[in-house]
Amino acid sequence: MRKKVTSTDIAKKAGVSQATVSMVLNHKYNVSFSKETVEKIERIAKEMGYTIPKRRQRKESRKGKLIIVFCPTLTNPYYVMLLQGIEAVAKEEGYSVFTCNTQRELKLEEQYLKLMSSVDPAGIIYTCNPSSVFMEQVGEIAKKIPLVIISNREKVQVDAINQDNTKVGRLMARHLLDYGHRDVAFITPPLTQRQKQRSKRVQGFVQEYEQAGLGDRVVIKAADASLDEQLPSPDSEYKMGYNLTKELLAEYDNLTAIAGLNDMMAFGIMDALQEEKYKIPGDMSVIGCDNIIFSGMSHLSLTTIEHFVPLKGRDACDIIIRKIKSSKDTYDGTNPISIYHIEYEPKLIARKTTSYAREKRTKEAGKKRNIK
Known part of the structure; x- marks a missing residue:
């Protein structure tokens, strides 16, 4: 009986990592791969008769309708206004929103972040800056899942709605x-x-x-x-x-x-x-x-x-939706990579x-x- 071809087999033949093969073949990478790398992996996979496991397709279907929102408190109307903006766009696009209220506690924020790998949401929105101890972890998550920070931080390396x-x-x-x-x-x-x-x-x-x-x-x-x-x-x-x-x-x-x-x-x-x-x-x-x-x-x-709080919520969710849609499209054989930074002038x-x-x-x- 012929041995079933795995992504590891393709990675060895292509001379790349298994993670790279997985992201390319599942079309969910948010990092840049060259056109040559993508074509090489797809060609080798075809030659070896590799097929994407059905269980991954079901997982992708489940994750496609959930957006996670990290919120430090729900007692201030400011955050309620942000959530209203987020939920308005999510509803228009057929997505559900789940809010993680961290109550500004590091332990709670850490617990919610650990859950993200098992929940595997379509996108994540931080309605405030992540705690500094988790910034690196948040950056890693943003490479795999569309993530927007409604930010007061001057320099963030992910999509952000900024506030000076x-x-x-x-x-x-x-x-x-x-x-x-x-x-x-x-x-x-x-x-x-x-x-x-x-x-x-x-x-x-x-x-x-x-x-x-x-x-x-x-x-x-x-x-x-x-x-x-x-x-x-x-x-x-x-x-x-x-x-x-x-x-x-x-x-x-x-x-x-x-x-x-x-x-x-x-x-x-x-x-x-x-x-x-x-x-x-x-x-x-x-x-x-x-x-x-x-x-x-x-x-x-x-x-x-x-400073247009509800609009910031709408923009944050809109960026998530754009990223999800763009990950399904290709430009010259590769997925487009972009970073959004939006800022409103206070009045x-x-x-x-x-x-x-x-x-x-x-x-x-x-x-x-x-x-x-």
């Missing part, structure tokens, strides 16, 4: 400077090594004030690092904004504006201010970031930064929580009286 948080921080600061605010504060969750994107936003804010010669007039108020180790609740960031504002008001009496790292923190800031009988924006201006749905409600009307949404600083408003009113 330094630019966001500068835009927040510029708005306050234009309104004459000189003594300001920035309230943020813990500025830990694992959460570099937060520091980037703060850094941009401070840089804008430094450029105006007012760097020493900015107070940075960050939550204790231990809070990042706790399981997040729906009001975690709101409470941080509220509690840090209470501390801030007890320490400083000259501030005219407070910026929150995001809108949820800004809501906490506003409630703390109103509880202490501050008028917004009469006594204190407040600005946030993300433009979540609650921010535009008339009784809140929060000034914020729009200020000025509403009712920011206005001229107290001193400037008084001066403007005085000028008008003198004119009369």
Whole structure:
């Protein structure tokens, strides 16, 4: 009886690795092979009478309809908005979405990553940066499975929807400077090594004030690092904004504006201010970031930064779908290789929580009286 030909047999004859033979013959490689290599492997396989096992075909069929989403928390509306964008495109294309909530815990993230080889999804989306200790592992997965990071990291070697948080921080600061605010504060969750994107936003804010010669007039108020180790609740960031504002008001009496790292923190800031009988924006201006749905409600009307969160989710899923479809096509005998990097320009949404600083408003009113 003739011995059954295996991919290892073909690899020996072709002088390449078994993995290369497997990826070429199954048409699921995301790395570049020369036209000569592809033609050589296919020719040898044909000559030796090799056929792709049916079980692999069934596996490919199962995997084709599942997209995995890594999410650090589901308590912040920002991530819910991202998921809505992802799921909208997935539904249009007939794909299912499964969300892995890592709760910002390294052990959970590691467990989910280990499951990927057995789950074998059609694509993976990270709604935040992977933890730095897993970046190499994520890069290896991206060579086999379409993977997109909705990223605040400056340089990633995979498909990414980018966000320049330094630019966001500068835009927040510029708005306050234009309104004459000189003594300001920035309230943020813990500025830990694992959460570099937060520091980037703060850094941009401070840089804008430094450029105006007012760097020493900015107070940075960050939550204790231990809070990042706790399981997040729906009001975690709101409470941080509220509690840090209470501390801030007890320490400083000259501030005219407070910026929150995001809108949820800004809501906490506003409630703390109103509880202490501050008028917004009469006594204190407040600005946030993300433009979540609650921010535009008339009784809140929060000034914020729009960076098109749902569209980022849609784009991330669209890239996954494009990669899946392109892996089935060939160009000049090989699969096209591409890296997508998309970035939206942040936009200020000025509403009712920011206005001229107290001193400037008084001066403007005085000028008008003198004119009369």
